[in-house]
Amino acid sequence: MGLGFIIGVFGVLILSHAAYSTIQYRGLLKIMEEEFSGPPMNVVLELLLGFVFCIWAALTVPGKFLSIHPDSEENRIVSLSANLDFMIFNHRAKAFPLEIDMKLKH
Amino acid sequence: MVSKTEETQLNRLENQVDNGGGGAWEYLCLVRKLKVRRSEKVLKHGLSILNDPKKRSALGPEEWTLYEQVAIAAMDCQCLDVAKDCIKVLQKKFPESKRVGRLEGMLLEAKGSWAEAEKAYSSLLEDNPLDQVIQKRRVAMAKAQGNISGAIECLNKYLEIFMADHDAWRELAEIYVSLQMYKQAAFCYEELILSQPTVPLYHLAYADVLYTLGGLENLQTAKKYYASTIDLTGGKNTRALLGICLCTSAIAQLSKGRNKEDKESPELQSLAATALEKDYKQRASDKLGLLTSALRSLKI
Structure with missing residues (x-):
């Protein structure tokens, strides 16, 4: 959690820095009266780096991935729950009561 | 529903608790969550928690849930004194609660005084005629008294109101199977498959019922449903694999005289047989001979 979260914050900071640099670059171009064709190379690199960091954080911070396969160990249903709402009490416990002499003490 | 991981977790915890390794409360929580019937163990470990004032007060409000769980487990083990004491404590804490009223009704059931239990349930139903749990208890009571047709009638009435209750559909299906009324049981399983595909x-279970019904068409459908079971379990269900083999040989026997117009997937049976052999080799290699001879007798 800790490391991923810090890297995510770092990634967002890098992205905003890239945005700020692009705006500054455009301002510079306006003064020099040139056309804007794309951000400079180092800003593009910064963007990609920030993007990778953000993706990595988004994939690791929220938690583990759960399997969606019906036949995976977590999802494969091996037995149904006992239908406890319809439980009935006349079974062998009536003939052979349990030999525990525990009582609720209060 | 109990998935594979939950089952292993439950078995591990059960082992740990039985050998005095602690974790009794986690075990009881898991039993409650998975709705499995382990009354003897729940009674033993639940009582040991309840009798220890320190452990009991550490539970906070969960304490009352534990009282209810232990009460039901005690009734299931016919330890009626314990159940009575638990219900008394709950009664003191929650006077006029419906849930405690239901427990009292169940205690009467466990004692076998059906008339009084019926009276208790009908007075509870008067206050709230749509109480699902109490209506289900009445069905269970009819079943316990051996009045199966009454239980079916009651359950059908209940299902007309609460059609989405799959536990009730399952119960009805199981009752029908126990009476060998397979057509009706098949209908119930169709409902269940629709609601939880x-x-x-x-x-x-649907495939089993269809296979038992017999007939070429039913057998073909049964084979399809065995195949879908294999699909959903990734081939780890032995019963479904065996079902495929049995269905194929039964279909072959039935359509022997006729012209085989639809020769569908001849490799399915051999694949199932290989999967079975592999599974047996891995888990029960001493029974492999039995399996191969059984499979050989099926192949005609």
Whole structure:
């Protein structure tokens, strides 16, 4: 959690820095009266780096991935729950009561 | 529903608790969550928590849930004194609660005084005629008294109101199977598959019922449902694999005289047989001979 979260914050900071640099670059171009064709190379690199960091954080911070396969160990249903709402009490416990002499003490 | 990981977790915890390794409360929580019937163990470990004032007060409000769980487990083990004491404590804490009233009704059931239990339930139903749990208890009571047709009638009435209750559909299906009324049971399993299409065990039970009914068409459908069970379990369900083999040989026997117009997937049976052999070799290699001879007798 800790490391991923810090890297995510770092990634967002890098992205905003890239945005700020692009705006500054455009301002510079306006003064020099040139056309804007794309951000400079180092800003593009910064963007990609920030993007990778953000993706990595988004994939690791929220938690583990759960399997969606019906036949995976977590999802494969091996037995149904006992239908406890319809439980009935006349079974062998009536003939052979349990030999525990525990009582609720209060 | 109990998935594979939950089952292993439950078995591990059960072992740990039985050998005095602690974790009794986690075990009881898991038993409650998975709705499995382990009354003897719940009674033993639940009582040991309840009798220890320190452990009991550490539970906070969960304490009352534990009282209810232990009460039901005690009734299931016919330890009626314990159940009575638990219900008394709950009664003191929650006077006029419906849930405690239901427990009292169940205690009367466990004692076998059906008339009084019926009276208790009908007075509870008067206050709230749509109480699902109490209506289900009445069905169970009819079943316990041996009045199966009464239980079916009651359950059908209940299902007309609460059609989405799959536990009730399952119960009805199981009652029908126990009476060998397979057509009706098949209908119930169809409902169950419709409401929960990803549960392989319903597909399996439906296929079993269809196979038991017999007839070429039913057998073909049964084979399809065995195949869908294999699909949903990733081929780890032995019963479904065996079902495929049995269905194929039964279909072959039935359509022997006729012209085989639809020769569908001849490799399915051999694939199932290989999967079975592999599974047996891995888990029960001493029974492999039995399996191969059984499979050989099926192949005609």
